Amino acid sequence: MNSATATELTRRSMLKSLGAAAGLGLGGNVLGVGRASAQGLTTVTLQLGWLASNGILGEVAAAEQGFFEEEGLELEITPGGPNVDGVASVASGRASLGSISSSPSLMLARSQGLPIKCIAAGYQQHPFTYFSLEKNPVREPQDLIGKTVATNGTARILLQALLAANDIPENEVEVLVMGSDMSPLLTGQADVVTGWKTNTSALEVLGEERVDMTLWDAGIKLYANPYYVTDTSLAESPEMVAGALRAIARGWGWVRDNPEAAVEILVSRYPNLDKEAELKTVDMVVDYSFNEATAEHGWGTMTRENWQAQLDAYDQLGQFEGEAPSVDDVMTLSVLEETASARPTYG
Missing domain, CATH: 3.40.190.10 (Periplasmic binding protein-like II)
Known part of the structure; x- marks a missing residue:
């Protein structure tokens, strides 16, 4: 992930980026949620909030290792970019789930009435x-x-x-x-x-x-690369949501155990990436994905207390129009609980 795309959205920039995403239509290669593939698998589209990079090492590894197929799923990844954070794509149902640079973007989107909710935190600390x-x-x-x-x-x-x-x-x-x-x-x-x-x-x-x-050491404890879905997906497609998260979690565990092989998979799929640079970075990416919290609760874990602290901080800075969303509006632990046995517990 590059520094140009990996930043927080203020209220105005959130609205601008959502409008840009909707206006662009996100290209012609985005598949609808739950579309059946020729192999009888259900295609799930992961909408990124950034250009493809080491932030999806776990996803490409999971696809390569057949973890999605074991869940009856087929993964398609749609990159975002500087003007497309992907939230509108997920909120509108164009994509099955999304991953965005930073957790407050989801709080701001929810405060604007978009029915999305975080289900897991990809990075335990923000880089x-x-x-x-x-x-x-x-x-x-x-x-x-x-x-x-x-x-x-x-x-x-x-x-x-x-x-x-x-x-x-x-x-x-x-x-x-x-x-x-x-x-x-x-x-x-x-x-x-x-x-x-x-x-x-x-x-x-x-x-x-x-x-x-x-930023984390300076006292602002945000999650990075949070995964999110719509309220509708949680209510009507819980098996798909849980299956996708299980596959992703297993993929990140595989990356932790096979970092160099994971980089090989990444650069083979995205040849614009520099292999040597990615090899230098992969251990750091793994360290952001696994720490003492994941050792106890598994990859992707997050806490209501951390989310509440983020909501309080952004509310005090006047970033929400009207009343701030509640913790239950912006996140749920239900999918983490459903997938607990499959998520790797590395520290």
Whole structure:
């Protein structure tokens, strides 16, 4: 996943991206939910909120290993991109399920009346990170005071949340809008740039003097790569939803056990990806997917308490129109409970 697409959506950008997705029609290769394939399998379409990358290692591994077929399913992956987060595709029924960069996007969508709900968290911690250099390091939130931070326009809300959580006035930090590369830090335009820590190709230019402060360590504990479906799918197609999540969970377990082979599968399906860069990154991706929480509760686990904290933070920042959605509006543990025996318990 690249830093250009892996950022939060504010209320306005959410509406813009949903409209773009609907207007584009998401291309002619998107299959309807539950369409039967020639092999008698039910085709499920996974709509991504980003361009295909190492964020779907588990999915492509699961497809290659036959895990979807064992569930009576056939997987089709539809990429998103900078202007297509995929939420509209899932909400309208064009896609069976979706995975988006960050959990607050689902909260914002629900607050706009879209009937979608999170069923699992792909990454247990969010890789979004503030990068600086040793000559002027930012190691903790208080170090941001007096600094110039270059970030994506849609990620400004993340900085606002970080500052609010650490009692730092917004006027103490200057903000610039950046693209997908890290040049503002190297040219001196900014003291800090932002992006996903898993985007190793873009980060190579920063060299060994790079200093990282993750959003998670700074106190903003978001989930990354959350999986979501519609209320209708949960009510009317629970077997399909559970089967898809079981296959995906097993795929990520396979990636953890066979990282190099998983990269081979990924780059064979998406030859635009750089194999060497993906090999350098795969262990980090696995670490974001499995930790002490998954060791106890299995891949994809999430908590109501974490979701409530996110809802509270975004409500305090005025990101919801009207009343904030409830935890039960935005997530359910029912699919995780249904698939508990199949989800790998690695730490």
